[in-house]
Amino acid sequence: MADLTKEQILKRLASGTVIRDWSAVGALARSHINLLLRDQFLQGYTDQSFIAPMSSQFDLDEGGQLRGEFRNLVFGPPQLSFEDATLLSAVTTVRMSILSGDYVQHAHLPGSPPILLRAYSVDEAMGYAVSAQVELKLQQSASGQYTQLMLALSDARPDTLECELGTTPYASKQIGQAVFSHWLEQPGYRQVYILAQFDREDYASMSPMGIKVLTQMAPWGGKTDKASKDKAASEGDGAVLLLMQTRSHLLPGTLPQPGHDFPFLLPGTAAAGAEYSCTLLLDPVNEGKRAEPLTQVLRPVRMPNAHRYTYSAGDKFVPADVVGFGHISPTEGTCRVEPGIKSIVAQETLPFKLEGSTPVEGWNTTNIRSTAASGTITRAGVYTSRDADAFTADSQISLVTGHYADGSDGDQQRAALVIEHVRPVQISPRVMTTGANGVPIQLAASSVDGGTLRWEKVDTPQSLRASRGPERAGNHKKHDLTGAYSADLGKLEDLGNGKARFTPAKIEQGTPEILFQVIRATDTRSGAFADATVVIVTWPQTLSVEPFHVSSYKPNGTVPFSVKVTPPDLTWHVFGEGEIGQDGIYTPPLAAKLPVTVVMADWNNLISGYAIIEHRPVVLASPATSDWDDLAVFSIELLSPGVCFANGMQQIEVLITIKTKVNGVGVSPPISDTELASLKLFNTEGGKVIEFLPAGEEGLEPDELSEDSVNAGTWAVSKDRNRVGTRPGATQGETLPMDASTRTKHLFLLTNSVGTLFVGAQFTGDDRIPYKSTSYNDGTSKVRVTGEAPPDKYTEDAYTFKRIPVKGWEGENTEDFDKTDDTTDYWVLAGAKSDDFKTLSFLRLKFDDDNKVSMIRWESNQRKEKYCSFTSFAFTPLKPAVMQYPQNAENPEDPEKYLVYDGLLQALVKAQVGDPDFLDTELVESAKPGRGDVCFALHRVSNLPLFYDSEKDKREKWRAPLERPLLFRLMDQFGNWHRLKVDFHLASGVKGSRDKLSFSVR
Secondary structure (H helix, E strand, O other): OOOOOHHHHHHOOOOOOOOOOOOOOEEEEHHHHHHHHHEEEEHHHHHHHHOOOEEEEEOOOOOOEEHHHEEEEEEEEEEEEEOOOOOOOOEEEEEEEEEEEEEEEEEEEOOOOOEEEEEEEHHHHOOEEEEEEEEEEEEEEEEEEEOEEEEHHOOOOOOOOOOOOOOOHHHHHHHHHHHHHHHHHHHHHEEEEEEEEEEOOOOOOOEEEEEEEEEEOOOOOOOOOOOOOHHOOOOEEEEEEEEEEEOOOOOOOOOOOOOOOOOOOOEEEOEEEEEEEEEEEEEHOOOOOOHHHHHOOOOEEHHHHHHHEEEEEEEEOOOOEEEEEEEEEEEOEEEEEEOOOEEEEOEEEOOOOEEEEEOOOEEEEEEOOHHHHHHHOOOOEEEEEEOHHOOOOOOEEEEEEEEEOOOOOOEEEEEEEEEEEEEOOEOOOEEEEOOOOOEEEEEEEEEEEOOOOOEEOOOHHHHHOOOOHHHHOOOOOOOOOOOOOOOOOOEEEEEEEEEEEEOOOOOOOOOEEEEEEEEEEEOOOOOOOEEEEEEEEOOOOOOOOEOOEEEEOOOOOOEEOOOOOOOOOOEEEEHHHHHHHHOOEOOOOOOOOOOEEEEEEEEOOEEEEEEEEEOOOOOOOOOOOOOOEEEEEEEEEEEOOEEOOOOOOEEEEEEEEEEEEEEEEEOOOOOOHHHHHOOEEOOOOOEEEEEEEEOOOOOOOOOOOOOOOHHHHEEEEEEEOOOOOOOOOOOOOOOOOOOOOOEEEEEEEEEEEOEEEEEEEEOOOOOOOOOEEOOOOOOOOOOEEEEEEEOOOOOOHEEEEEEEEEEEEEEEEOHHHHOOOEEEEEEEEEEEOOOOOOOOOEEEEEEEEOOOOOEEEOOOOOOOOOEEEEEEEOOOOOHHHHHHOOOOOOOOOOOOOEOOOOOHHHHHHHHHOOOOOOOOOOOOOOHOOOOOOEEEEEEEEOOOOOOOOHHOHHHHHHHHHHOOOOEEEEEEEEOOOOEEEEEOOOOEEEEEEEOOOOEOOO
């Protein structure tokens, strides 16, 4: 492991440029990337976009004889590491810890009944996780505004999936594959985490237009063979590298090659990690611009939770490339609840605070599976967990939400998770079954209190060391069982760091059928402890008892057992606590003293079968049960007109209302967060689910439209209102009074298909039963929505393109171009006023990807020519984007305040004139276009020397791209796109061709 200082980096950079012809290179530290991923993960719990708890069964060996089962497994935030990063790709290792849940292993051997092998209560402190290699990717849609740098769990490489719960390499991979399948079952937007969004409609010269992503290991981040839970914090440290082509550069750079010597740009140490969270390199050619270029490169980049790049003046250096050692820093819009993820014990208190510049306005909390198990929180943010008797499992998850106002969008929320434990010490596995064969068993424990753990065996009562079938003394296959077994049951070794190994003694036949060894882990600081039970089966089972494992049961209830093929004279027996009748009905003890009871079915003292019962202080009889009994209301209604243009952007708003009821008296709890998170819309004719929009997208791509295109399923659902929104007008449905049993959800439909659809709502209960609004036929079980064809292609009559002389015409005829050399005219593109349609106004301006945002033309191609015209633009959208930037650096090329020139035009002018004030950026207030109109400014000058591409290096052939017409699209207030073109009004070479602009529809 090698530490790296700032001075060492600067010495390396002083030897020459390393940016390989890119405009800028950014290195983002792992520590901060993982913080942003955690922020996104927690935010998903406020809008029900989290990965649902996992309950699933899977094989652990190739023959299917060993099987595993997850019950309500809750995953933690994705965290990245770079121990396998080579700087030749964007591959990273993503690791998701297991916060809570049960893991059970059972055997299904040929000719033998199934039997429980291991039962685990899993939590974050035990260090179990699922990991895989994933390649970070850049994704953008043709009509989307942002290029998104994302981590997509669906991109996990199947051959790298593994989980540390697996006791063999094959089992580890099988568990990983099962988890991967669960990820793929989630809606697409839940599988994606966005690290950064690059605005493709920001046309400032330093705005990134082309990006390549690579990953790089830190010098101190080398790989070891240790299990993930035992690795040092520095292992896998590294950075995400962004290679950026800004709009000031004609061509992208080149990628590092094998054997490269590209330096790691973040100083740091193995002990402390990276000293800075972001280092930025910049091509020195960009120095001297109107604003500090280092602040401008990442200005149009949106990062989770409103972060931005900052640096101090003392951390800027110019050894060869410009370098700024800085940070991804919070802004005024950054808020998070701390602690973000924390473990506590039943009835314990935990204070929370909202970190940020905005004061908290209120707190609330709910258990994600059962509101009945929810704790309480005070106005000051102090959370108190419920008593263990109210818990849903040994560990459970509650959501704590802080509310605040950000001044624009009303109520905002930030969340934290509380992992609540029945007891301070957790031990894993909690139950183990073994034969009398002496095979070692590995154990692990953790403590919320953080003390050193002491391991010890607990003496088993003599009553549990005797046979339950003493008549077997007459069975020639067994010895005399009338006495209790008194020998030691095995050896326990403390392996340190919360780990232990128990090796059962080799027990000869002729002992009780079942023996117990209780193993205790005690926190030496607090005295708290937890017990695990080793169930030693000395007499093999033949009868198949159902169920063969009971992990929990309701208080004061009973548990029925049966045998698949019941022979005559079958008898039932109990090892442990509780009673069982000869009808197979087991009655648990009121207050169990031991963790486990074994029920035995016996026939004629010859063959037996077993079931294991766990005594756990939880209220639910099953790991998947809803608190409520039925639904009183499940409705869907329109909150806007049920018609939208089939352009993929205009929306239809619906409201879903779900009210529960219980059989009997009392208030029914509402559906849980997990149940609400499963809410979907579906086509009632056929039942096809309507998919949610991909993460970060505002709408669908517009398609070629046809009357039957609705059958293609091109409807989508959005959780949020976009900038287009719905059609004017609202439909007022029946307003139900909100109460403790009711939950509501607003969703938005959009389409690029012409046609009508009937839409219903559905969700999956914690009992795993699907519920559909169409099953509650009260007139609000479905809604009718229609995609209407957008208007046909507009003609030029739908627009105006007016010239406004602005500068240089004082006292002159504004048409006398021959007598006036240096002028500025604004050409304003707007919707024409008409009685036939609402005047068009525009929300977005999108230049074609291969097109520039300025044009240039000289009067002639003569060597000494200096008469030239070029363009700039200004645009203020009719409405701002829903997703706005955080409090970023001032934009000196903001099209709402200034005239904006293409970065290549700026580079050309700098090369030819060298005057930083040559390009006039003033947007004259008296001539400024209105909201939703676009201004193209035409500048005529007499002092810009002709530029010859043929005499320049390939990276400086700036003229040719600027001589092309301006090709762009405008989105109007209804979400329809308009494909347009602006050009000089006459062909090049014709006298006066550079004096005016023309406009046409493409």
